Amino acid sequence: MPMNNKLLVVEDDPGLQDQLRWCFDRYEVVVAGDRAAAMEQLRKHQPPVVTLDLGLPPDANGISEGLATLEAIVSQRPDTKVIVVTGQNDRENAVRAVGSGAYDFYHKPIDAEILGMIVNRAYRLRELELENYALMQQKTDHSVEGVVACSAEMVRVCRTVEKVAPSNASILLLGDSGTGKELCARSLHDLSPRASGRFIAINCAAIPENLLESELFGYEKGAFTGAAKQTPGKIEYASGGSLFLDEVGDLPMSLQAKLLRFLQERVVERVGGREEIPVDVRVVCATHQDLQEKIRSGTFREDLYYRISEIAIQIPPLRERGGDILLLARMYLDHFNREQGRNLRSFSKEALTAMEAYSWPGNVRELKNRIKRAVIMAEGKTIVARDLELEEVALDEKSLDLRHVREQAERQAILRALSHSAGKVSAAADMLGISRPTMYDMIRKLNLKV
Numbered sequence: 001m002p003m004n005n006k007l008l009v010v011e012d013d014p015g016l017q018d019q020l021r022w023c024f025d026r027y028e029v030v031v032a033g034d035r036a037a038a039m040e041q042l043r044k045h046q047p048p049v050v051t052l053d054l055g056l057p058p059d060a061n062g063i064s065e066g067l068a069t070l071e072a073i074v075s076q077r078p079d080t081k082v083i084v085v086t087g088q089n090d091r092e093n094a095v096r097a098v099g100s101g102a103y104d105f106y107h108k109p110i111d112a113e114i115l116g117m118i119v120n121r122a123y124r125l126r127e128l129e130l131e132n133y134a135l136m137q138q139k140t141d142h143s144v145e146g147v148v149a150c151s152a153e154m155v156r157v158c159r160t161v162e163k164v165a166p167s168n169a170s171i172l173l174l175g176d177s178g179t180g181k182e183l184c185a186r187s188l189h190d191l192s193p194r195a196s197g198r199f200i201a202i203n204c205a206a207i208p209e210n211l212l213e214s215e216l217f218g219y220e221k222g223a224f225t226g227a228a229k230q231t232p233g234k235i236e237y238a239s240g241g242s243l244f245l246d247e248v249g250d251l252p253m254s255l256q257a258k259l260l261r262f263l264q265e266r267v268v269e270r271v272g273g274r275e276e277i278p279v280d281v282r283v284v285c286a287t288h289q290d291l292q293e294k295i296r297s298g299t300f301r302e303d304l305y306y307r308i309s310e311i312a313i314q315i316p317p318l319r320e321r322g323g324d325i326l327l328l329a330r331m332y333l334d335h336f337n338r339e340q341g342r343n344l345r346s347f348s349k350e351a352l353t354a355m356e357a358y359s360w361p362g363n364v365r366e367l368k369n370r371i372k373r374a375v376i377m378a379e380g381k382t383i384v385a386r387d388l389e390l391e392e393v394a395l396d397e398k399s400l401d402l403r404h405v406r407e408q409a410e411r412q413a414i415l416r417a418l419s420h421s422a423g424k425v426s427a428a429a430d431m432l433g434i435s436r437p438t439m440y441d442m443i444r445k446l447n448l449k450v
């Protein structure tokens, strides 16, 4: 459903009301002169964006009525983007308003172009939120449960997981720490005919070498000191289900040979035993290491590599998944609000920019931890960059200004066409699918030299 293009202007000065109506002719402007009228218009029109003068009657020279109106709007429709308009040099109150849930602020006197840009950006953000929400709804119908993704890169991973899950193929999940390898391994299990069987995960890097063998393969009574009774290993235990070997790159060479034998023969021999026990398990392995490099340096067996990687799936780092950062952040904000009994409404603009600019070396796990901490620690109603322990970065206003983005794209396309046509304007216009006069107009508009 397309978003409505209403803009509520809360302003008590009739002259300014008219001026604002004129500045925002691309929106359907509705006005209100006080709190009661604003709430009435909000209910009636449900505008995605509101501009709110903080000096409203009966406190036209103060800010108490403006702040009360802000709180009423935000509590009635928390998704509304409220831009507060304050007097000149009134930074302190503007910041207070943002702390109370305003999306942004703007100082009088009104400059139509700048205020227009702020309003456009608020609409764009609201649109993106709605798109994300729609994607999240789709996601709940999505069978790769628990994996939140909207980026093309990660949606591709989910599709592959869905496709290969029903097969018995050995899967190797590759990706940095915290990218969601275990989550994908669980999805592979849940979407397979083995879903009613066990999912057994074992981290090969976390168990000392001398214990790993008996942990995986089990042992017979008396096999070593302390082996008081016959104990099946994790592989046997996973029979009928799936075995997830995390950090498989850390498997010692001696165990690599034993695992290879199991994968070839599908039987295990417990430590200290002679019997060959048939086991039916699906093996999924994961690593953050470069196994090819380990093969070259002689620390990983090539034959084992081919056995465990019948299908390899590369999970991209979080910084390369356009859109996923903010989608996951919102999801974790809701999750931890519920878990911690808090009611933080959203992220400040700076926090969103800081999250997008950060490189996330610890990937989704790090994002989850930072948001949990912020939900517990935040003192305002929105999460700011400091709550996430992230550095504030200056928002490049231009990167969100659609007109600027369009101009940049046009400029690039024209310059490329001109270079392909060796500077011939009519040939370049043909390439771009526009007429020659239009091409000349654009060259003039973009101030290009030909």
Ligand SMILES: Nc1ncnc2c1ncn2[C@@H]1O[C@H](COP(=O)(O)OP(=O)(O)OP(=O)(O)O)[C@@H](O)[C@H]1O
Pocket: 146, 147, 148, 149, 175, 176, 177, 178, 179, 180, 181, 182, 183, 184, 246, 288, 328, 364, 365, 368
């Ligand atoms: N796409 C995602 N959607 C939702 N949650 C995710 C996603 N990816 C990862 N997570 C969450 O992030 C955390 C780390 O994920 P996971 O343990 O699967 O990563 P990993 O790649 O196996 O990490 P490691 O290599 O360190 O074991 C988990 O809490 C997981 O639920």
